[in-house]
Amino acid sequence: MSDFWIMAKKEMKNLIRDKKLLFGLIIVPLVLYPAMGKLMHVGLEKAQGETHVAIANFDDGQYGMVLVKTLQNAPNVTVTLINASSVERALEFAAKRDQNVLVVIPHNFSESIINDKPATVKLYGIFRSVSTGMKESVSEGRINAVISVLSEQIARIKIQKLGAGSPDAVLHPVRAESMSYLKNRIVPVSPSIVSGVLASQSITLPIIIFLMVTITAQMAAGAVAAEKENKTLETLLTLPVKRTTIVASKITGTALMGLIAALAYMVGMRSYMESLGVQSGISLSELGLQIAPGGMVLFALIIFLTIIFSLSLAMILAIFAQDVQSANTVVSSVILPLAFPAFILMYTGIGELPAAARYALLADPFTHPIVAYQYMLSGNYTGMLTSIAYLAVLAALTLYTTARIFSTEKVLTAKIGRGRKS
Amino acid sequence: MPAVKVENLEKDYGKVKALRGISFEIKEGEIFGLIGPNGAGKSTTLKILATLLTPTGGKAEIFGHDVVKEAPRIRELISYLPEEAGAYKNLTGREYLEFMARLYAKNERDSAKMMELGIKLSGLGGRLDDKVSTYSKGMTRKLLLARALMVRPKLAILDEPASGLDIINAYTIRKTIREFARSEGVTFLLSSHNMLEVEFLCHRVALIDEGRIIDLGTPGELKERYDAENLEEVFMRAIGEGGVHYE
Ligand SMILES: Nc1ncnc2c1ncn2[C@@H]1O[C@H](COP(=O)(O)OP(=O)(O)OP(=O)(O)O)[C@@H](O)[C@H]1O
Numbered sequence: 169m170s171d172f173w174i175m176a177k178k179e180m181k182n183l184i185r186d187k188k189l190l191f192g193l194i195i196v197p198l199v200l201y202p203a204m205g206k207l208m209h210v211g212l213e214k215a216q217g218e219t220h221v222a223i224a225n226f227d228d229g230q231y232g233m234v235l236v237k238t239l240q241n242a243p244n245v246t247v248t249l250i251n252a253s254s255v256e257r258a259l260e261f262a263a264k265r266d267q268n269v270l271v272v273i274p275h276n277f278s279e280s281i282i283n284d285k286p287a288t289v290k291l292y293g294i295f296r297s298v299s300t301g302m303k304e305s306v307s308e309g310r311i312n313a314v315i316s317v318l319s320e321q322i323a324r325i326k327i328q329k330l331g332a333g334s335p336d337a338v339l340h341p342v343r344a345e346s347m348s349y350l351k352n353r354i355v356p357v358s359p360s361i362v363s364g365v366l367a368s369q370s371i372t373l374p375i376i377i378f379l380m381v382t383i384t385a386q387m388a389a390g391a392v393a394a395e396k397e398n399k400t401l402e403t404l405l406t407l408p409v410k411r412t413t414i415v416a417s418k419i420t421g422t423a424l425m426g427l428i429a430a431l432a433y434m435v436g437m438r439s440y441m442e443s444l445g446v447q448s449g450i451s452l453s454e455l456g457l458q459i460a461p462g463g464m465v466l467f468a469l470i471i472f473l474t475i476i477f478s479l480s481l482a483m484i485l486a487i488f489a490q491d492v493q494s495a496n497t498v499v500s501s502v503i504l505p506l507a508f509p510a511f512i513l514m515y516t517g518i519g520e521l522p523a524a525a526r527y528a529l530l531a532d533p534f535t536h537p538i539v540a541y542q543y544m545l546s547g548n549y550t551g552m553l554t555s556i557a558y559l560a561v562l563a564a565l566t567l568y569t570t571a572r573i574f575s576t577e578k579v580l581t582a583k584i585g586r587g588r589k590s
Numbered sequence: 591m592p593a594v595k596v597e598n599l600e601k602d603y604g605k606v607k608a609l610r611g612i613s614f615e616i617k618e619g620e621i622f623g624l625i626g627p628n629g630a631g632k633s634t635t636l637k638i639l640a641t642l643l644t645p646t647g648g649k650a651e652i653f654g655h656d657v658v659k660e661a662p663r664i665r666e667l668i669s670y671l672p673e674e675a676g677a678y679k680n681l682t683g684r685e686y687l688e689f690m691a692r693l694y695a696k697n698e699r700d701s702a703k704m705m706e707l708g709i710k711l712s713g714l715g716g717r718l719d720d721k722v723s724t725y726s727k728g729m730t731r732k733l734l735l736a737r738a739l740m741v742r743p744k745l746a747i748l749d750e751p752a753s754g755l756d757i758i759n760a761y762t763i764r765k766t767i768r769e770f771a772r773s774e775g776v777t778f779l780l781s782s783h784n785m786l787e788v789e790f791l792c793h794r795v796a797l798i799d800e801g802r803i804i805d806l807g808t809p810g811e812l813k814e815r816y817d818a819e820n821l822e823e824v825f826m827r828a829i830g831e832g833g834v835h836y837e
């Protein structure tokens with residue numbers, strides 16, 4: 169095995185055995201996220217179960233009973249008819265009987281319908297505890313749906329009585345058929361769904377990149393600062409290993425761990441989203457946004473360069489810290505502000521910004537993965553290649569600086585503020 | 591060719607002049623000690639020789655190689671035990687030694703031999719399979735000394751090898767060094783403020799104070815020169831404060 173791999177392996181072993189890191193990198197995304205999703209899922213499932221509806225029918229006419237029948241025939245609804253003297257009594261009764269909703273049909277319900285006035289039905293969601301609200305709201309939605317079917321039915325009957333030939337055309341005189349036009353192509357999907365798919369993509373990606381950049385930067389800084397804190401740096405620097413190998417192995421070790429972390433976060437996120445039912449069932453390729461392998465390679469290269477940049481920057485910063493904690497502080501205060509502007513691009517395409525803002529954002533290397541993603545979807549390879557050139561120069565510069573500092577005594581003597589050596 | 595040749599070495603840390611021109615030579619196979627009070631410049635000298643610091647002036651050679659210009663070559667010849675040092679906490683003692691052996695050894699056989707020696711020198715037995723984070727100060731120091739010696743360097747640079755240890759641990763460490771030097775013929779450069787330690791271990795010593803070497807010789811020569819019973823007295827007289835006798 170070469171020196172490089174011996175060192176990289178040691179870095180990874182050291183990181184993997186770090187309990188705090190392991191918790192943040194593996195346990196949180198792979199266990200906590202899905203568990204959270206599962207819990208939400210259980211809530212949703214419960215909400216989709218049987219709805220227990222109590223009905224107090226005070227109506228004097230025939231339409232109240234029609235409504236009751238319609239509800240009785242609705243799926244997943246159990247109807248209990250209540251004979252009560254007042255609404256209060258009906259509510260008490262419904263609560264005692266574990267009902268979710270009380271529907272009160274007023275005495276003038278049929279009368280209003282016959283007299284061409286809007287009729288009112290009152291719905292009471294019944295909360296037995298303060299902790300669960302989801303079930304009640306969903307049941308209300310279901311009853312509202314039943315009521316709208318009912319009112320449409322009644323409207324249809326009335327229209328027919330008025331002698332219109334096609335009640336549907338009166339009820340829905342205009343119908344919208346929405347489609348989307350995207351990348352010179354008509355996609356038979358409504359714009360709200362398309363923008364939903366695009367939005368979910370443009371939110372998850374920056375979050376994952378942001379997490380990955382900050383986490384790996386912290387790891388790299390920690391890997392350097394821990395050598396100082398645990399007093400292993402001096403020994404390390406006298407070993408018969410090239411200083412560039414030391415730097416490269418640290419970067420590789422953390423980058424590999426970062427990759428594992430990113431995968432863990434992606435898997436975790438996905439299962440979290442899935443259990444929330446966020447999937448629209450429509451993939452990017454169905455929208456005509458296939459990503460060519462070439463674009464994918466360029467995108468991966470951009471991510472790689474961004475990470476190299478952030479890792480070597482973090483290592484330079486960590487050289488000035490004496491322990492892991494201060495290294496984390498220093499790195500956070502530099503990398504977080506740099507990584508943050510990337511979120512602006514969650515809401516706007518880079519091309520829609522005024523030139524000054526665009527260049528200011530593009531000067532920040534951490535915006536490039538997001539921009540590159542937009543470029544990749546729209547097939548703008550020139551833009552991606554420009555990003556690669558810019559990032560490559562930046563990464564090479566910081567990497568070179570790191571290697572330079574590591575090959576001088578500065579790596580031992582540099583510190584921020586006043587030193588305290590006996 | 592001397593094992594170590596230091597000429598007029600100077601080192602400034604900003605305004606602090608840590609070394610003001612020191613010179614000495616160490617013969618191959620010799621155990622050479624630097625003794626002096628806190629802040630005398632012992633660690634600074636050793637760090638320059640270990641390629642960690644660059645001197646402000648003068649020059650230093652190890653087996654004919656310049657410590658600045660040929661630093662990578664020097665690192666293949668030496669092994670350095672810092673004054674304050676630790677090992678990787680998340681590794682076990684054995685893994686730590688293995689990691690080091692792999693870096694120094696040319697092949698599996700060499701590395702196995704180094705491991706065997708390292709395990710013996712450390713004297714840690716079954717505790718080698720525990721994480722370094724569970725070790726006491728003495729155990730860590732023994733592990734670090736074992737790793738410094740097991741690679742059989744041409745020159746071992748040890749900065750206060752037994753500092754901060756109890757009598758028993760310090761004694762074992764000194765004995766390990768002396769036996770190793772005898773059996774392997776490795777050249778040693780070590781620093782200490784413990785005069786007993788230096789007398790026990792060193793063939794020759796240099797007295798160093800405020801960045802200068804004030805005298806140099808074998809313990810016997812020095813005691814004779816200052817008409818002193820031990821090196822402590824030698825040192826006090828050499829820096830001109832040994833005038834008062836209590837006899
Ligand atoms: N990194 C540093 N920055 C500034 N000054 C330093 C630094 N390291 C050492 N010095 C100063 O250089 C001088 C020599 O220090 P050095 O550590 O070489 O002494 P020493 O003989 O090893 O002392 P000790 O017995 O306490 O270990 C001291 O005055 C010290 O304060």
Ligand SMILES: [Mg+2]
Nearest residue numbers: 632633634673
């Ligand atoms: Mg010292």
